Amino acid sequence: MELRFEGVAFDLDHTLLVDNRLERVALLDLIVRIDAAGAPMRISLDRAGIVADDELSRYRNEGEALDTMLERFVKRCGGREGASWSSWFRQRCLDLTAQFVLPMPGAQRSLTALERAGLKIAALSNGPSPLQERKAAQIGFFYPVLASEQIGVRKPDPAAFERLSESMGIAPKRLVYVGDDPLLDIGGALEAGLSAIWFDGGSKPYPAEIPAPSAVIRSLDELLSLCSAAAV
Numbered sequence: 001m002e003l004r005f006e007g008v009a010f011d012l013d014h015t016l017l018v019d020n021r022l023e024r025v026a027l028l029d030l031i032v033r034i035d036a037a038g039a040p041m042r043i044s045l046d047r048a049g050i051v052a053d054d055e056l057s058r059y060r061n062e063g064e065a066l067d068t069m070l071e072r073f074v075k076r077c078g079g080r081e082g083a084s085w086s087s088w089f090r091q092r093c094l095d096l097t098a099q100f101v102l103p104m105p106g107a108q109r110s111l112t113a114l115e116r117a118g119l120k121i122a123a124l125s126n127g128p129s130p131l132q133e134r135k136a137a138q139i140g141f142f143y144p145v146l147a148s149e150q151i152g153v154r155k156p157d158p159a160a161f162e163r164l165s166e167s168m169g170i171a172p173k174r175l176v177y178v179g180d181d182p183l184l185d186i187g188g189a190l191e192a193g194l195s196a197i198w199f200d201g202g203s204k205p206y207p208a209e210i211p212a213p214s215a216v217i218r219s220l221d222e223l224l225s226l227c228s229a230a231a232v
């Protein structure tokens, strides 16, 4: 029996796992650390949290370099410019994964079932490397992870999905991508010729202006029957 797909690839955040905003915690911890190191930061952590949310959203949406975001964040919180906090911040995020990252219900069960059915598995994620790989490992995802910082291209650029397809050695039409973000995950995958399954987390309706997904799931346990059904 020929399977409908040869491989299934995943978005990480809010699809296979949640990280409980660990980068936000690391940013606030940075303010505490600078203050304790003798450079008083005259800002409350509540206020710094508002700045952190704004900076993280800019960093994620515009795909800028981590150092640029960190410098601006420290400056907006009243700190001195000039220092690079990049290595400290990256390490702090890695250290927080064990406490903050949780698997989505059914993630491990579904991955095991898909692998047993003979499907190849990988992840494609917008985000820093090696943080995305560490988050994946934290939930027991030991398949290949392509992080945007490492491959130099971000979703929804179809080139990111082309890299995924090449690295898995599977033609786009035999590969299905699963993600929670209609624009980044579904729009991008469809444009690159993959099938795309929308993981409806229940927080927002699917936008009318984005092409409809190939299928919709509300639980990862629904994947096996969708991905392993015989080709028609």
Ligand SMILES: [Mg+2]
Binding pocket: 011, 012, 013, 014, 015, 179, 180, 181
């Ligand atoms: Mg996501």
